[in-house]
Amino acid sequence: MSHLSLEKFECNGESTSVGARWDRWKRALFIYLEAANIDRDIKKRASLLHFGGLDLQEVFYNIPGANVEPAEGVDVFEIAISKLDAYFAPRQSKVFERHIFRLLKQEPDEKFEKFVLRLRKQADKCQFADREGNIIDQITEKCFLPELRKKILKIGDDITLEQVITEANTLEVVNKQLEEFKNPLRSNENQEVNRMDSKFKRNFDKSRNVQHGCGRCGNPRHAGNDESCPARDKECLKCGLKGHFRQYCRTKQTLKRRVDREYRHEQKKGRFDREKNEVNEVGDSSNNTAHKEEETEYVFHIDDDVEIKCTIGGVQTKMLIDSGCKQNLITERTWEKLKKNKVNVYNQLPNPDVTFMAYGSPTPLKIKGSFEAQIKVGVRSENSTFYVVIDGTRNLLGKTSAIALGVLRIGLDAEVNQVDYQIFPKFKDVSIHLPIDHSIPPVSQPYRRIPIPLEAKIENKIEELKQRDIIEPVVGSSKWVSPVVPVLKENGEVRLCIDMRRANEAIIRENHPLPTMDKLLPKMKNAKVFTKLDIKDAFHQLEIDPASRHITTFITSKGLFRYKRLMFGISCAPEIFQKTLERMLLGCEGVVNYIDDILIYGKDSLEHDLRLKKVISVLNENNVVIRNDKCCFRMEKVSFLGHELSGEGVRPLKKYISTIKEFRAPKTTGELQSFLGLVNFVSKWIPNYATVTEPLKILLRNKTGNRTDITENWGSEQKSCFESLKEIMSNISSLGYYNVSDRTIVIADASPVGLGGVLVQTNSKGEPRIIAYGHKTLTDCERRYCQTEKEALALVWAVEHFHIFLYGKRFELITDHKPLEVIFGPKSKPCARIERWVMRLQSYDYKIVYQPGKTNIADSLSRLSRSAEKSLIKLEDNHICQIVEFARPRAVSLKEIIDSSMDDREIRNVKEGLYRNIWNDDVKLYKIFQNELCFHEGILLRGMRIVVPSALRKRVLDAAHEGHPGIVSMKARLRTKVWWPRCDKEAENTVKACRGCTLVSAPCTPNPMKRRELPEGPWIDIAIDLMGPLPSGDHLFVVVDYYSRYKEVKICRKITSTEIVAKLKEIFSRLGNPISITADNGRQFISEEFKSFLTERNIILQYSTILAATKWRG
Known part of the structure; x- marks a missing residue:
């Protein structure tokens, strides 16, 4: 048996698979020992160490107790095997092995028996109590054939694994036969895997062609070698060869690849080296193994190197x-x-x-x-x-x-209208986590209705964001749900805004420092060339990790979605983005970023260009996309952080100081007082402040009252003083540099003609300094707003005007209008117009602070401004028009609502209350909702619902009752579109007054009857009740004895507990005290006075209607 051999065991392979390899090698060793007739344990151990190799020997001799001396009754081979088993095959976790078992599934081209073999191998490691049952379960869930799954479920729990295997093999054969029926020309062909031939040419069998028809043109009446075959001299449009039609081409290669193959066939030198790395595709061959045809695909040698x-x-x-x-x-x-x-x-x-x-x-x-x-x-x-x-x-x-994976497409696309959205890029290998305070209870807000004209646009926008991998649908429910507030753009498109005010309460701030001008100035003291880069949709380029995406969930008409990318509206988004981009640019010199704005600077063009090239390289490596149309390259002057940077130094932007220079002269003492209040705020930078301002103060001492005209006393001395003060306040010596670390305040105010805003910062000593001014003249439409809307508009305008200073920083928003504290709060439900403005500020981190008007230094800016800016409310008014149209009941037209509202005394009084803050008693029910009310083109709105004038309410009620809905359904119809005080009560009365509804409604269910046992004697158990009122206004107090049916009736002018107690005292004095009294749950019988009276006489009180009340009224 010397020719027997065994490969050595690889000890240093992958550690996670060494146990399985050891079991396979050990099994081969046992087979070898049996084949070689090696019986002695000492020789078995020697064979183990010899064939195992040097690495196995090294392991063996270093295991304590493995190398034992031969002795009587000691099997050295068994000891060696047990020690090596313990070393190579440590105990596996059955939890992990079962997890691996549940992941096993049948591949599309995998034989069923092979799939079962894999399941059995893995099941041996899982320590299942019911091994066969678990294998059947896994087959049912992960098998490729749905017919088999149906068969298993049909047989039920009595099925065995052998039956499953039999059924599966039968189905595989049947499916194969069905495929052959579908392809008659290939009915005698079978699938062969990995068959190999060293030649390039095909080897067609003539006898097969004669027997089964022509393989060139498909005609069954002649063989492939028939000279009359029409395809004999035709060139195949697929492979380029002559002799067959395209539909009967037996190669899957294109013309180009066939030409390449023929070229290689001519190259004899090194042919085998080129061919050895080519692997077969699954080929078709006949059942006769002597007649087989090869189909080859190049695997490792491919010309298209993509x-x-x-x-x-x-x-x-x-x-x-x-x-x-x-x-x-x-x-x-x-x-x-x-x-x-x-x-x-x-x-x-x-x-x-x-x-x-x-x-x-x-x-x-x-x-x-x-x-x-x-x-x-x-x-x-x-x-x-x-x-x-x-x-x-x-x-x-x-x-x-x-x-x-979507990188290979087979077949033609279906003819459907699809919009091809490119997946939006994201930072490479960056996944940010939103820190959430789990002590804040989650808030699931309801769906907010959207105007019908916007629904299609919003659905398209959601589909676009989903295709671009910015949002994803939510499976199941979510604890955090925020509503959607769509915003119309000037081009007619819609922007999706999420009301994150409640969710932001649970999001923890990063508190990452932002760059300041004080720190930047020393670095840029020699800078003369600048470039500013703007990142495209910056926040959307940062991916949110799955663990914290749930807090961005929002509700739409299509269900729940959540953001996969960072979004505007998240309070900590600016700080997270700032920190991420800073780390990315850490190795670059001469660059600073403020959130998504990147500034590159250099002392000359050469230094600037080298730095710019480095920054661009880093951005490209991290897959950052910039917006070219907003970038400025190689500029001598550039605006950054609200300042103008150039080789000459730093100065504030003109738009933030031009407001003061454009002030007109005040005309009343009130306007003069506002101006001097602003001047007084920066008085510490004005030399000889008291002397300089004396000409203006003289006018205040001589004139009193806010409306006193001072134009007649306005002389050259006052004009000179006024102009010099404007020049001083717009000078850099009185305006301070912006510092991100200082406390920041925005003061805004609205007058009947304009808006004003001042950006103020205070240092560590509490000393204030003005950073920038702003003003805006109201348009004719804006001047018709009520004062609350004007003040709200002033806040929104001021924040957006000073955006460059405020975004990503906590600041205070000062107003002299008390209601705005509530309106801009997270739980408010303002009117439709103000709600749009509140949404525009949700991406800022601010706190509303109320201060009385006398201390508001922005007052003069709102009153003394000259020029008008572009209206901010055009898009909002368009949106409100759509809301009005959506909320309009079909029974009335908008013209009827407008005309009736103008004639309605109640609505006119509401308008006076909103605009002049004068609320009459007849509209006190409206005052409760004054923060939700607004007027649009003569129509009064509460939120997104129309307030119906009195003259049209009957028609609206009749329209809502169309189809005879119940009270609940009718109320729901009204609440979606309209509102007026006590509309729910009027809806109930309408349904109750409807004869048709009364006839078909279910009758009142009678109270359940309960048999009562007869007392043992008279006057033991009695019942009491009230009857009335009578026409005279009196009531009858009735007492009945359950045993004798004896009755006592008393007339009561009052039905209070005191009156009832007095009547009972008189009766009990004649007839004595009973043991128990039964009464209903009327207020006279549940009072403490009545209960105390019975307790004093040891009388038990029982109630008779509790069961009925709880059952039929609840």
């Missing part, structure tokens, strides 16, 4: 897409690279039971092992099996995986 980047188990690599190869093959070198980078794999097997034949080689490819891992291309991922090929030259992505 590779894609993919991620296998978390490690990036390149693979070539091969539509002719069904399995994924990687080279040994790639496998070593994956292991070095700690690839995440599972189900790793050495020497898998598969065979791949190489074209032109008599031996199969050497497969080192296989494993399963997740492969990811772009945003798509798939769990696939990979085979490691020894001496392989290319990594191949098989057809099955390529189709699943």
Whole structure:
């Protein structure tokens, strides 16, 4: 038996599979020992160590207690095997093995018996109590044939594994036969895997062609060698060869590949070297093994050298897409690279039971092992099996995986209207986590109605965001749900805004410092060339990890969705983005970023260009996309952080100081007082402040009252003083530099004609300094707003005007209008117009603070402004028009609502209350909801519902009652569109007054009857009740004895507990005290006075209607 041999055991292979390899090698050793007739334990051990190799010997001699001396009754071979078993096959976790078992599934081309074999092997490691039952369960869930699953479920629990295997084999045969029926020309062909031939030419069998028809044109009446065959001299449009039609071409290669193959056939030198790395595709052959036809596909030698980047188990690599190869093959070198980078794999097997034949080689490819891992291309991922090929030259992505990953498409696209949205890019290898305070209870907000004209646009927008991998649908429920508030753009498109105010209460701030001008100035003291880059949709380029996406869940008409990317509206988004981009640019010199704005600077063009090239390189490496149309390259002046940077130094932007220079002269003492209040705020920077302002203060001392005209006393001295004060306040010496670390305040105010805002900062000593001014003249439409709407507009305008200073920073928003504290709160439900403005501020981190008007330094800015800016409310008014149209009941027109509202005294009084804050008693029910009320083109709205004038309410009620809905349904109809005080009560009365509803409604269910036992004697158990009222207004108090049916009736002018107690005292004084009294739950009988009276006389009180009340009224 000297010719017998055994390969040595590889001890230093993959550690996760060494146990399985040891079991396989040990089984081969036992077979060898039996074949070689080696019986003595000492010789068995010697054979073990000899064939195991030097590495196994090294392990053996270093295991304590493994190398024992031969002795009587000691089996040295068994000891050696047990010690090596303990070393190579440590105890496995049955929980993990069962997890692996549940992942096993039948592949599309896998034989069922092979799938069962894999299940049995894994089940042996799982320690199942019912091994066969678990295998049947896994087959039912993971088998490829749905017919088999149906068969198993039909038979039920009595089915055995042998029956399952029999049924599966039968179904496989039947399916194969059905395929042959569908393809009669291939009815005698079978699938053969990995058959190999060293020649290029085809070897057609003449006898088969004669027997089964022509293989060139498909005619069954003549053989393929018949000279009359019409395809004999025709050129195939697929492979380029002559002698057959395209539909009967037996190769799957294109013309180009056929030409290449013929060219290689002519190259005799080195032909075998080129062919040895070619692998068969599944070929078709006849049942007669003597007549077989070969179909080859080039696997490792491919002319089109197009590779894609993919991620296998978390490690990036390149693979070539091969539509002719069904399995994924990687080279040994790639496998070593994956292991070095700690690839995440599972189900790793050495020497898998598969065979791949190489074209032109008599031996199969050497497969080192296989494993399963997740492969990811772009945003798509798939769990696939990979085979490691020894001496392989290319990594191949098989057809099955390529189709699943979307990188290979077979067949023509269906003729449907599809919008091809490109997946939006994201930062490379960055996944951010939103810190959430779990002590804050989650809030699930309801769906907010959306105007019908916007529904289609919103659905398209959601589909676009989903296709671009920005949002994803939510499976199941979510504890955090926020509503959607759509915003119309000027181009007619819609922007999706999420009301994150409640969710932001639970999101913890990062508190990452933002850059300040004080820190930047020393670095840029010699800078003369600047470039500013703007990142496109910056927040959407940051991916949110799955663990914290739930807080971004929002509700739409299509269900729940959540963001996969960072979004505007999350309070900590600016700080997270700032920190991420800073880390990315850490190795670059001469660059600073403020959130998504990147500034590159240099002392000259050469230094600037080198720095810019480095920054662009870093951005490209991290897959960052910039917006070219907003970038400024090689500029001598550039605006950054609200300042103008140039080689001459730093100065504030003109738009923030031009407001003061454009002030008109005040005309009243009130306007003069507002101006002096602003001047007083910066008085510390004005030399001789008291002397300089004296000409203006004289006018205040001589004139009193806010409306006193001062134009007659406005002389050259006052004009000169006014102009000099404007020049001082707009000078850099009085305006401070912006510092991110200082406390920031925005003061806003609205007057009947304009809006004003001042940006103020205070240092660590509490000293204030003005950073910037702003003002805006109201348009004619805006001047018709009520004061609350004007003040709200002032806040929104001021924040957006000073956006560059405020975004990403906590600041205080000062107003002199008290209701705005509540309106801009997280739980408010403002009117439709103000709600739009509140949504515009949700991406800012601010706190509303109320201060009386006398201390508001922005007052003069809102009153003394001259120029008008573009209206901010055009889009909002368009949206409100759509809301009005959506809320309009079909029974009335908008013109009728407008005309009736103008004639309605109640609505006119509401308008006076909103605009002049004068609320009459007849509209006090409206005052409760004043923060939700607004007027639009004469129509009063509460939120998104129309307030119906009194004259139209009857028609609206009749329209809502169309179809005779019940009270609940009718109320729901009204609440979706309209509102007025006590509308629910009027809806109830309408239903109750409807004769048709009364006739078909269910009758009142009578109270349940209960048999009562007869007392043992008279006056033991009595009942009491009230009857009335009578026409005179009196009530009858009735007392009945249950035993004798004796009655006492008393007339009561009052039905209070005191009156009842007095009547009972008079009766009890004549007839005595009973043992128990039965009464209903009327208020007279449940009072403490009545109960105390009975307790004093030891009388038991029983109630008779509790059961009926709880059952039929609840």
